[in-house]
Amino acid sequence: MDSPNExxxxxxxxxxxxxxxxxKEFAQQVSNYQLADSILPQIVLTEYQPNKLTYRFSGVSAxxxxxxxxxxxxxxxxxxxxxxxxxGQEQPLLRANYLLxxxxxxxxxxxxxxxxxPKAYRIGNTxxxxxxxxxxxxxxxxxxxxxxxxxxxxx
Numbered sequence: 001m002d003s004p005n006e007x008x009x010x011x012x013x014x015x016x017x018x019x020x021x022x023x024k025e026f027a028q029q030v031s032n033y034q035l036a037d038s039i040l041p042q043i044v045l046t047e048y049q050p051n052k053l054t055y056r057f058s059g060v061s062a063x064x065x066x067x068x069x070x071x072x073x074x075x076x077x078x079x080x081x082x083x084x085x086x087x088g089q090e091q092p093l094l095r096a097n098y099l100l101x102x103x104x105x106x107x108x109x110x111x112x113x114x115x116x117x118p119k120a121y122r123i124g125n126t127x128x129x130x131x132x133x134x135x136x137x138x139x140x141x142x143x144x145x146x147x148x149x150x151x152x153x154x155x
Contacts, residue, residue, distance in 0.1 A: 043055050067107060
C-alpha cells in the first residue's frame, strides 16, 4: 500500500485472519516473505508487563521451505520507543493493518521480547536516580553535622 488511506480502505475488504496489509515503507523487510497456506506457527505470550512483552514462538524449521513468518501482534504500533529482540538480537518492528505491530520471525523456536525503552525514558530515569542519590547523600551529611558532638571550648 502506498498511503495510510489505502491501508485503511483495504482493511474493509481483506481477510485479516490470513492476510496483513503492509505499507510500502516496510516493503524491503518483507520482500523475501512467501505465504505458507497450511503451516501456521504457534506464539504464546509468556510474560506481560506494561513496558515489556515476552513471547515464545514455534514455527516449522527442519526440512521446511519456510524461512520467515510474518507475525502480526495485537499491539499498537508506534514509530519510536518499542524495541524488539529475537533470541537477544534486535530486529525491526513493522506496521501491519495500519496500526498493529508486526515482525518477520525466522522459522524455528524463538523467544521474542518487545520492550518500551525510548531514549527520553532512559535519560529521565538516569536523571531521577542521580537526583535521588544527591538528595540522600545531602540528607546523610546534614544528619551527620546535626548530631555530631560539639567540641567544648577551653576556658
